[in-house]
Amino acid sequence: MTKTAEMKKNPGGLTVLGPQDIFRFECRPERACFTRCCRDITIFLTPYDIIRMKNALGISSEKFLADYTVAMIGDAGFPVVALKMAVDETKRCPFVTRNGCTIYTHRPWACRIYPLQPESTKITEKAGKAYYSVMDVPFCRGFDADIDRTVSEWIDSQGISQYLEMETLFKNITNNPRLLREKITNRQIQDMYYMACYDSDRFRRFVLESTFLDRFDVTPEVVAALKTDDVALHRFALQWLEYGLLAQQALKVKPNVLAAKKRELGIE
Ligand code: SF4
Ligand code: SF4
Structure with missing residues (x-):
């Protein structure tokens, strides 16, 4: 990760990135860790994720929810929905194969935005700007890349804009x-x-x-x-x-x- 003038440390010591800050990452099928990130993980789905995925599969929302998700009650009492990982020792996502994600074009928001994660505090909300941190995932070799990109470039390249618009309403x-x-x-x-x-x-x-x-x-x-x-x-x-x-x-x-x-x- 390249330090830029805009990078900031919040009081907790976390490095947060603004839209023009740079980080270093590239995921490629040749990496030894290919698809390692698609198992043993909790991926929460947004309503828009479900619309995209059930339509891509050509099934109803009822069938998608029954076959591919688990529901639980979140902290505020709202139901939340996550992808149902295999119950065997692989704990893998139902959409992963050795060739990668079979639903890649319609993959969920959480899979698109990785390795970034939104950081929202009262200060960032007041500033009206989106800030992100880079996740610390030791097995991921994507951080060995020699490609620098800005947060904005990453968000654009991953087709996240429409997801962000729907998420803001939600x-x-x-x-x-x-x-x-x-x-x-x-x-x-x-x-x-x-x-x-x-x-x-x-x-x-x-x-x-x-x-x-x-x-x-x-x-x-x-x-x-x-x-x-x-x-x-x-x-x-x-x-x-x-x-x-x-x-x-x-x-x-x-x-x-x-x-x-x-x-x-x-x-x-
Ligand atoms: S580089 Fe990271 S994101 Fe890409 S397959 Fe490997 S673990 Fe997953
Ligand atoms: S939806 Fe695709 S990218 Fe996301 S965890 Fe499953 S296989 Fe991996």
Whole structure:
């Protein structure tokens, strides 16, 4: 790793890199460690990872989640999803072969950004800039490379920009101070969150085949997009979560439904 003028040490001693800072790394199939990083590791999946991977495999979100993932409850009570590694001694990723990753074009965000990892502190958030550190992985020979690249160049070369855009929307919910303060323990809410974030095909049926569209004001254009566009569906799912979890005005209830509710509560 080349030290540059912009590299900084935070109070904990960690070296953080800004967009124009340089690090040295290159992964190649000729390296002795080839695919060593694709086993015995926990790879958390983002909602957008799942959309990309299930579509690349041509299967539903339900099948993808059942066959390739494990779910657990994170610190704030939100369900999180990770790739299901083999249970035998290899502990390998279901997508790795001796020739490399079989889903490389649609590999998850965590696999793309390696060896960088985002470093977020109150100071970096206030600065409105993204900072990263370089992971310390002793077996990885990628650090023997003689190629210098900036953080920005790496992010561009790995197709990470669209992942970052989707992740920013998702983080608006998961990093909400209120939700972080009041840990979610209600199983029904956890399932609602899991469906909206990860199980997109089930969420699509929930919107299109239940009374949902009788209750919420959704334009015909949006409804048409929800039928076929997984990214539009995910954006809508985040709006629905915002409405449900944060009581914000992200979705509009139909006036007749609102009036009926008021009558039921005797507040009209
Ligand atoms: S160089 Fe690093 S990233 Fe590439 S295969 Fe080896 S361990 Fe994995
Ligand atoms: S998805 Fe691909 S790159 Fe990521 S761990 Fe699995 S095989 Fe390796």
